[in-house]
Amino acid sequence: MPPQQHLVAKIGPSILNSDLSRLADECDRMVKSGADYLHLDVMDGNFVPNLTFGHPVVATLKPKFKEVFFDMHMMVAEPLKWVESMAETGAEQYTFHLEAAGGHTASDVIRKIKEAGMKAGIAIKPNTPVEALLPYLNEVDMVLIMTVEPGFGGQKFMPDMMPKIKKVREMFANLDIGVDGGVSEANIGECAEAGANMIVSGSAIVKSQDPASVIASLKKSVENALA
Ligand SMILES: O=C(CO)[C@@H](O)[C@H](O)COP(=O)(O)O
């Protein structure tokens, strides 16, 4: 992988599999363990077969974490519909799925996200070829490559998604590339080698005895690959 001038290793715990009855405490635990940002999975029970939370929850959570970057992973069928209300919560990034532009073009969604003052992330599911993303890579702030079928935490990592990361990294040396789904110390090496620098990890961090050491280990692997 070519040396990256501006890329930074960033670890973003997904709190989906944490104790959601204590969401603020769990977010605080992750931040105190060294998280660079928080990855919050919004699911509408339509785009994915699961239901989590939306902007009303984020609106009460974000004020407790003003300085923490919230990456909203929007697994929703109509991403355009939620942009304004999510922006009002203060969330910094809105990552929608290319497969769910909801009858609008992905460029419309990206434009609306940026007009609302958030960074725009675009995600693809395992079955979506990376070529489908290419027209939008100049417009977005981040690409999220799913290494599980979205909808649940604790699933098995899909290593055959690595060529997608490689392809984007070859084309865009300084674009934030995220990886999300089953990421742990066992597979971070291949994610980092492929070129991912924003690492979403849920169960491997929130369910570990020592989240700080897992976060530090994931970060070290990415920093080594970026060096
Ligand atoms: O978006 C998703 C699942 O749809 C992910 O953010 C998972 O929530 C990550 O959790 P692990 O797979 O790392 O346990």
Ligand SMILES: [Fe+2]
């Ligand atoms: Fe996610």
